[in-house]
Amino acid sequence: MKILYVTCISIGFGLLSLRWVLGGEMAGFFLLLFMVCMTLFRWRAAGYRWTVVVDCVLCAFFDPWAFGVAVFNAILIFFAEIWEKEKKRWQDQRDEEAKRYYELESLQSDLISATTQIERMTAVTERARIAREIHDNAGHEIVAAFISLQAARENFENADPTALRLYDTALERLEAGVEKIREAVHNLAPVTAIGVDALQEICDKFPAPSVEFKNFGSTNHVPVHIWNILESCLNETLTNAAKHAKNQDITVYLDTTPHIIRLCTENKITKKTENPQGHGLRNLRHRAISAGGSLSVNATDEKFSVVCVIPIKEVSIK
Amino acid sequence: MNLTIFKNSLRRGFMNPTSLVANCALPLIILVFIADSDINIMGMAQRSYHFVAITLMFGAFFMARGIQRDKIEGTVIRILAGPVSMRSYLISNFFASMVPMVGVSIALGVLGVVIHGWALDFAALLTLCYALLAATSIGLSFVWSCLFKDKETAGIAFSVTMMIVAFFSGLMIPLDDLPSIVFHVGALFPAHWAARAIDALVLNGAENMFWISMLAMMLFAVAYLIYGGKRRII
Numbered sequence: 001m002k003i004l005y006v007t008c009i010s011i012g013f014g015l016l017s018l019r020w021v022l023g024g025e026m027a028g029f030f031l032l033l034f035m036v037c038m039t040l041f042r043w044r045a046a047g048y049r050w051t052v053v054v055d056c057v058l059c060a061f062f063d064p065w066a067f068g069v070a071v072f073n074a075i076l077i078f079f080a081e082i083w084e085k086e087k088k089r090w091q092d093q094r095d096e097e098a099k100r101y102y103e104l105e106s107l108q109s110d111l112i113s114a115t116t117q118i119e120r121m122t123a124v125t126e127r128a129r130i131a132r133e134i135h136d137n138a139g140h141e142i143v144a145a146f147i148s149l150q151a152a153r154e155n156f157e158n159a160d161p162t163a164l165r166l167y168d169t170a171l172e173r174l175e176a177g178v179e180k181i182r183e184a185v186h187n188l189a190p191v192t193a194i195g196v197d198a199l200q201e202i203c204d205k206f207p208a209p210s211v212e213f214k215n216f217g218s219t220n221h222v223p224v225h226i227w228n229i230l231e232s233c234l235n236e237t238l239t240n241a242a243k244h245a246k247n248q249d250i251t252v253y254l255d256t257t258p259h260i261i262r263l264c265t266e267n268k269i270t271k272k273t274e275n276p277q278g279h280g281l282r283n284l285r286h287r288a289i290s291a292g293g294s295l296s297v298n299a300t301d302e303k304f305s306v307v308c309v310i311p312i313k314e315v316s317i318k
Numbered sequence: 319m320n321l322t323i324f325k326n327s328l329r330r331g332f333m334n335p336t337s338l339v340a341n342c343a344l345p346l347i348i349l350v351f352i353a354d355s356d357i358n359i360m361g362m363a364q365r366s367y368h369f370v371a372i373t374l375m376f377g378a379f380f381m382a383r384g385i386q387r388d389k390i391e392g393t394v395i396r397i398l399a400g401p402v403s404m405r406s407y408l409i410s411n412f413f414a415s416m417v418p419m420v421g422v423s424i425a426l427g428v429l430g431v432v433i434h435g436w437a438l439d440f441a442a443l444l445t446l447c448y449a450l451l452a453a454t455s456i457g458l459s460f461v462w463s464c465l466f467k468d469k470e471t472a473g474i475a476f477s478v479t480m481m482i483v484a485f486f487s488g489l490m491i492p493l494d495d496l497p498s499i500v501f502h503v504g505a506l507f508p509a510h511w512a513a514r515a516i517d518a519l520v521l522n523g524a525e526n527m528f529w530i531s532m533l534a535m536m537l538f539a540v541a542y543l544i545y546g547g548k549r550r551i552i
Contacts, residue, residue, distance in 0.1 A: 021502045026530065029505060033537045040544040 005080050009039060012069040019065050031059055031066040035073070042077070046084075052077050103282065110283050111290075114228055121224045124190045131188035139181050146174050195219055195227050196254065199234055199263075203252055206238050210249045217256035226310050229287050230254075230263050233295070236280045237265035237306045245270045245304065259312055260293075266305040281306065320402055320410045327414030330384045337380035341422055344373040349429050367444065367516045368489040370426065372480075374419065374448055375509060378455035379462070379476055381415040386463040386472055408547050412456060419452035440519065443528065447515045450532060454508040454539040460546025480509075488513035508538040 013032060020028035035055055042049050052074040059066035149171055156164055193201045196219045203213040234252065241250045245267045253264040285295040293310030331337050348370050385408070388394040397407060427445035430436040436444075459476075466472035484490050486500050487510035496504065504510040515531035522528075 021499070030530075030534065030537070033534065033541070037537055037541045037544065040541055044544055044547070 002080075005076055008076050009073060012072055016066055016069050028063060028066065031063055034058065035066070035070065039073070049077050049081060103279070106279065107283050107286050111287070114232065114287065118225045118228045121194060121228055124192065124194055125224050127188045128190050128194065131185045134181060134188070135185045139178075139185060142174075142181060143178055146171075146178055149174065194224075195222065198227065198231055199252070199254060202231065202234050202238070206242075206250075208238070208242050208250055209247055211238065211252065212249070213252045213254070215254045215256075217254075219254075219256045219261070221258070222256065222261055222312060226261060226291065226312065229284075229291055229293075229310060230261070230308065232287070233263055233284050233306070233308045234265065236284055240278070240281070240306075241265065241267040241304070256312075261310050261312055263308045264305060266303055269299065269302060269304050284308070320406045323397065323402065323407055323410035324414045327384050327411050328417065331381045331414060331418060334380060334383075337377060337383070340373055340380050341377035341418055345370050345377070345422055345426055346429065348373065349426055350433065367520065368513055371448065371451055371509070371512050371516065372484055372489055374422070374452050375455045375480060375484075376477075377422070378415060378419050378452040379459045379480075381418060382411065382456040382459035382463075383469070383473075384414075385411050385460065386466070386469050389463060390467070390469055405547070408460070412460075412543070415456045415459075416453060419456070420449050423448035423452065440523070443519055444516070447512060447519065447528075447532065447535075450535045450539065451508065451512045454512075454535050454542060457539045457542025457546055458508070461542050462546075464546055483507045483509050486510070488517075493517065508535050511535045511538070 013036065016028065016032045016035070020032060038051060038055050042051060052070070055070040056067065056074055059070040153167065153171065156167065159167075192198070196215055200213050200215070203211040238250060238252075241248070248268045248270060250265065250267045253262070253266075255262040255264075281295065281297060288295040288308055288310060291310050292313075293308065295306065295308045298305045298307070331341075348366060351366070385394070388397070394407065398404060423445045426448060427436075427441035430444070431438065431441045462472050462476055466475065483504070486496070486504035487507050488496060488501075488504060489509050489512070493501065493504075493510075493513060511531040511534040515528050515535070518525060518527035518531065
């Protein structure tokens, strides 16, 4: 359409130039130059296409030929306008589709990385649980038995030397076993913080003037995948707060009840943004929804808060 | 208009020796040897004014060449990354190129009155004509920056085109001696109208033809600036 339009306009101007050269009238040249200026102007400022009427009126006064070209130009512009509107509509639709596609792609990538992270966190949590079980139950029992056997050794002074040697060997092996259990517990215990400690660590390490973390309720029954969502949510909201509310205090609340867990990040507003929900928050909302929860963004004149609520399922409680 | 860009463009224009020679030295040298318009033997006075017009055309082109360098070196992208609009950048550059050209045109008029005893109205109208030609040439330079990506190619193409234009437009060969078709082709360039304006002014004073030619130059300037002022200049 564009090529056709340019070709038609060029032919129109060519005819007008021919008439000017053959006719030798200076008015023809000026009309031509004026129309070129107006065409360039309309090309630059798409909103002023109606100015073709000015061309038509001026040409109608001076030259019927030029008037013909101007009218032809106007008809072309009319069709070009319709064409462009339609084209723009299709382009907008395509852009919308592309935007949705890229958002989904980004969400998919986020979910894949979250799955990996959850796997890792599950392993770490399980190791921590095993270490705790060994340390709190089996480890204590064995150590208690070892101490009792050591105490009993005092009463076996007159016993058979062979039996005594066997007893001592058993004690030594038990001692070595206790040492190995201690080492195993030490090695199994996770180095990285998990759960509420991880959230506390994120807040402590965040490079902002003041990030206050307040925790309410017991978090023992919260499953690993929820911690993963909450960590991502906290990271995103803290980054947003640092970006949009520089040097402002940030407060993070974590409320845990037997049925839900609620993470709320609040900060004061320095300047109000038109669209407070960026790409990151949208992805987080998808993740919260996928876990049966919700993520809401509240922006008042003074405060900006992001609240993420996730239900804790019955299975998890058990 | 952005004053920082304006000042830098102005400074850069004056730091370019070619621009300095074409802008200031050449027109003023020609002016010293300019023929007297009262004794216009064999159209010598017209030729002298035409030569000044040619130097001004080249001078204006060299002055406005900075935007092409900005474009090639990527400076314009860095400038536009700041709070500067494209329009502001182009207007600043236009005025930075225009100010010395208007200065030279005024200097020509004043020196003409002092050295050659031109009438005041003649000097004023000639100054106006030169200033308008300079504006048109700057507009053409902007167009050139849009059309060419390479500075050297743009410079060579401009020189060749301008020489052809100067021949066809009547700045070097009298308009009356040109064949009809060449005359009409020449009319498609502002230099032709500058030559016609100068001829009309020298021969008949400020009559219709002079103002018509000025109007034509103005329309050319508008057309060039509209085309050259687009964002594709980046």
